[in-house]
Amino acid sequence: MDTLSYKTISANKQTAHKEWVIVDATDQVLGRFGSKVAKLLRGKYKPDFTPHVDCGDNVIVINADKVKLTGNKWTGRVYLRYTGYPGGQRESTPASIMAKPNGAEELVKRVVKGMLPKNRLGNKLIRNLYIYAGSEHKQMAQNPQSIDINSLK
Numbered sequence: 001m002d003t004l005s006y007k008t009i010s011a012n013k014q015t016a017h018k019e020w021v022i023v024d025a026t027d028q029v030l031g032r033f034g035s036k037v038a039k040l041l042r043g044k045y046k047p048d049f050t051p052h053v054d055c056g057d058n059v060i061v062i063n064a065d066k067v068k069l070t071g072n073k074w075t076g077r078v079y080l081r082y083t084g085y086p087g088g089q090r091e092s093t094p095a096s097i098m099a100k101p102n103g104a105e106e107l108v109k110r111v112v113k114g115m116l117p118k119n120r121l122g123n124k125l126i127r128n129l130y131i132y133a134g135s136e137h138k139q140m141a142q143n144p145q146s147i148d149i150n151s152l153k
Helices: 030-042 094-099 103-114 120-126
Strands: 020-024 058-062 079-082 089-092 129-131
Touching (some): 020 030, 030 058, 030 103, 094 103, 103 120, 103 129
Parallel strands (some): 020 058
């Protein structure tokens, strides 16, 4: 038995194989969709996944304004943020976020960012996410390949 053939492969910045993928958010449930996008950004679907390296894909999300939420989550769910001043806790619902300009992009980005690591790696990974409310995007030069998000686990 050759023990050298069983070495664990650890990807690094130079050996990571990053691709451009495009994902359609039409009629997708927001939380389930966000977790799959976070896994794509992280690289968990790849055989050479390494936890401490940015080895995930660059993800383009289109039709973010057509995402769904189940139950009473449009008004019942509350997102909190803090301004840093006394009494500066602000709350918002998904419906109030979607009512703002670029609200669909902000809502999807907030959901995906919450599913990424809360460290420097998570800050790098969120930069690989491009979200658009409509079906048009600016990354045509990268030749992104369209994938079906429902086929992923």
